[in-house]
Amino acid sequence: MQREPSILIIGxxxxxxxxxxxxxxxxxxNFTILEKAADLGGVWRENTYPGAACDVPSPLYSWSFEPxxxxxxxFSQQRDIHEYMRAVADKHxxxxxxxxxxxxxxxxxxxxxxxxxxxxxxxxxxxADILIPAVGQLSRPxxxxxxxxxxxxxAAFHSAEWDHSVELTGKRVACIxxxxxxxxxxxxxxxxxxxxxxxxxxxxxxxxxxxxxxSALHHALFKxxxxxxxxxxxxxxxxxxxxALALTDxxxxxxxxxxxxxxxxxxxxxxxxxxxxxxxxxxxxCKRGLFSNExxxxxxxDNVHVETNAITEVTxxxxxxxxxxxxxxxxxxxxxxxxxxxxxxxxxxxxQGGRKLADEWSAEGARAYLGMSVPGFPNLFMxxxxxxxxxxxxxxxxxxxxxxxxxxxxxxxxxxxGRFISARAEVEQSWDDxxxxxxxxxPWNFCSSWYRNASGRITNxxxxxxxxxxxxxxxxxxxxxxxxxxxx
Ligand code: NAP
Numbered sequence: 479m480q481r482e483p484s485i486l487i488i489g490x491x492x493x494x495x496x497x498x499x500x501x502x503x504x505x506x507x508n509f510t511i512l513e514k515a516a517d518l519g520g521v522w523r524e525n526t527y528p529g530a531a532c533d534v535p536s537p538l539y540s541w542s543f544e545p546x547x548x549x550x551x552x553f554s555q556q557r558d559i560h561e562y563m564r565a566v567a568d569k570h571x572x573x574x575x576x577x578x579x580x581x582x583x584x585x586x587x588x589x590x591x592x593x594x595x596x597x598x599x600x601x602x603x604x605x606a607d608i609l610i611p612a613v614g615q616l617s618r619p620x621x622x623x624x625x626x627x628x629x630x631x632x633a634a635f636h637s638a639e640w641d642h643s644v645e646l647t648g649k650r651v652a653c654i655x656x657x658x659x660x661x662x663x664x665x666x667x668x669x670x671x672x673x674x675x676x677x678x679x680x681x682x683x684x685x686x687x688x689x690x691x692x693s694a695l696h697h698a699l700f701k702x703x704x705x706x707x708x709x710x711x712x713x714x715x716x717x718x719x720x721x722a723l724a725l726t727d728x729x730x731x732x733x734x735x736x737x738x739x740x741x742x743x744x745x746x747x748x749x750x751x752x753x754x755x756x757x758x759x760x761x762x763x764c765k766r767g768l769f770s771n772e773x774x775x776x777x778x779x780d781n782v783h784v785e786t787n788a789i790t791e792v793t794x795x796x797x798x799x800x801x802x803x804x805x806x807x808x809x810x811x812x813x814x815x816x817x818x819x820x821x822x823x824x825x826x827x828x829x830q831g832g833r834k835l836a837d838e839w840s841a842e843g844a845r846a847y848l849g850m851s852v853p854g855f856p857n858l859f860m861x862x863x864x865x866x867x868x869x870x871x872x873x874x875x876x877x878x879x880x881x882x883x884x885x886x887x888x889x890x891x892x893x894x895x896g897r898f899i900s901a902r903a904e905v906e907q908s909w910d911d912x913x914x915x916x917x918x919x920x921p922w923n924f925c926s927s928w929y930r931n932a933s934g935r936i937t938n939x940x941x942x943x944x945x946x947x948x949x950x951x952x953x954x955x956x957x958x959x960x961x962x963x964x965x966x
Pocket of ligand 1: 654658927
């Protein structure tokens with residue numbers, strides 16, 4: 479390498495930290511992480527709702543190069559995952575490389591100097607050869623656009639901004655949303671509230687969760703006989719890869735999975751009327767499949783009502799539904815998800831010729847070569863960019879693929895100082911054509927979810943096995959990129 483490139487990473491979640499670790503492991507140390515919050519962790523710092531946990535087992539939902547042999551459970555709680563991230567970051571000296579409390583407002587590529595100028599809320603301009611936004615897809619809570627939402631006089635909060643100062647014991651609580659977040663906190667709060675009304679717009683596909691507490695024997699085996707740990711990781715990975723095939727290439731695999739979900743509902747919800755409400759009316763796999771053994775039993779309790787009439791307004795004292803009924807409640811919890819299709823917002827990113835990234839994406843939605851590079855935006859590589867989310871599998875596996883690829887790009891730029899590169903337009907177009915072709919027949923087309931934007935384009939999901947993405951991103955090919963040399 480002739481000159482080590484300077485690198486700015488935005489975000490200290492799994493993506494940003496993983497990127498930093500990959501660079502460091504390959505001797506690239508000229509990087510800084512800008513993090514808007516006061517702590518690292520991304521979604522695992524933000525989401526502290528009761529029962530917050532990961533529904534991807536930890537042996538796979540962890541960095542391959544930083545295995546942990548003493549996870550308390552197979553499906554870890556938020557606290558344990560956050561602690562793991564902190565421990566790995568500390569071990570590798572990353573906190574010293576993070577500028578906390580530093581939020582990026584905009585970034586502009588300076589063609590004359592071949593560098594990114596990145597402005598932050600403290601008024602500082604950071605300069606770097608390479609910019610790596612690693613801000614996730616699920617970092618900005620989405621509130622529903624309901625009439626009267628501000629008129630409510632009780633406590634109200636979003637699941638990702640859980641207000642722990644609000645005591646739920648003995649209260650009448652409204653829960654809006656039936657996604658992966660809600661399914662985790664509803665069973666935790668149901669026993670303590672006086673009454674819980676679940677406002678369900680769509681019933682969820684729910685599968686049993688094969689959780690287990692790891693014993694001292696597990697921990698000893700995982701530590702001293704690493705092949706046992708690797709075997710479990712491999713088994714979990716294979717299971718999710720088969721699920722990914724069910725969503726894309728081999729739909730018949732879904733048949734036994736649907737049967738399992740149906741049986742789970744039948745055995746856990748004896749009441750036929752309630753079971754009918756909780757039976758999805760859309761294709762399995764369209765929204766994210768959920769895993770829980772506690773969700774249905776919680777909904778079957780006497781202090782719970784599942785309301786399927788649409789919400790028409792929020793009133794000062796509750797929620798009104800389309801049948802005219804006003805449901806009086808003390809607290810409203812919005813489990814209404816995230817602005818997943820608004821990639822990189824609210825940052826303003828300007829590429830060559832002052833082109834604004836949000837404008838490039840305004841017609842159809844976000845798109846990028848390999849989910850990482852956009853023509854005309856040189857030396858910018860996104861982590862967890864467009865079409866890199868998984869319908870089944872571990873996002874950390876996907877992020878590791880991206881980090882390896884971007885590290886190779888950084889090494890290439892280090893070997894060719896003064897050059898800047900962005901995906902060739904025709905390469906990006908044929909990538910997008912291939913993606914759209916593969917996405918065409920996936921179940922994600924048949925309902926609305928955070929995987930699709932308002933125009934109906936699936937901007938978030940990767941259509942295939944994670945192994946396919948790893949293969950596609952295994953080697954950085956300079957020929958896929960337009961190159962320019964900084965004028966001297
Ligand atoms: P989500 O999956 O987007 O679910 C949002 C829910 O809110 C949906 O049920 C949606 O209904 C409902 N909703 C939105 N607006 C509404 C309105 N106006 N009226 C009634 N209902 C409304 O959000 P999430 O549960 O926070 O999960 C988001 C993603 O975070 C997940 O897909 C997953 O990738 C990630 N996550 C992962 C884990 C994990 O264990 N790994 C845990 C939590 C979250 P519709 O379905 O009808 O739109």
